[in-house]
Amino acid sequence: MVTRVILFDFDGVIADSFSIFCKCFFESCKTVNINKFATQEDILRLFYGNFYQRLKDELQDEVMANKVMEVYFIKLKREIGKIKLFAGMDEVLMKLSKLAKIFIITSNREEIVREVLINNKIIEDLEIFGSEQIKSKSLKIQSILKNYNNFSEIFFITDTVGDVLEVKKFPIKIAGVAWGWHKPEELLKNGVEIVFKSPKELLEKFS
């Protein structure tokens, strides 16, 4: 019987992908003639809520927002081989997948996450909720809670304020990581219970 469920965000928690995200996103904006995003701060701002919703709101144009992301994913696929995991996260996933039910809840695409994991020698069969069908992390979590109710504890581990805001309405413990995209202080201010300073600390907490 599964007693513990751990939901992991992917980019910024498992994958060290910020510079590749920025490169592909800026290139995509250029391709579709959007000049609203010029700095890393412009990108980080999009993660203070649901990324897809924020992008739509900032552009005030749903068609354009979809176009940016369509081009973005084409570019990201070309860079996929360069995406590495944060040091120690391979061990975290391998060990914790034996102790808990693990899900990856991400704004990225499931197929990309799978390929990155395989490229980085993660062979565990992890369940991945990508953005292909559902873009809202709240809705993804709702469906997990509906289907999995035989656990004693459920944790969500993230690096962005937007994730915290989407998840905090559920009876889930939220932890932050100090190696991700938003600063630990911001995560704490918005409701995470604890911020892990390293993958080793995270592993110790759940082992």
Ligand SMILES: O=C(O)COP(=O)(O)O
């Ligand atoms: O932290 C974030 O929200 C970004 O990560 P994600 O692409 O895995 O959702």
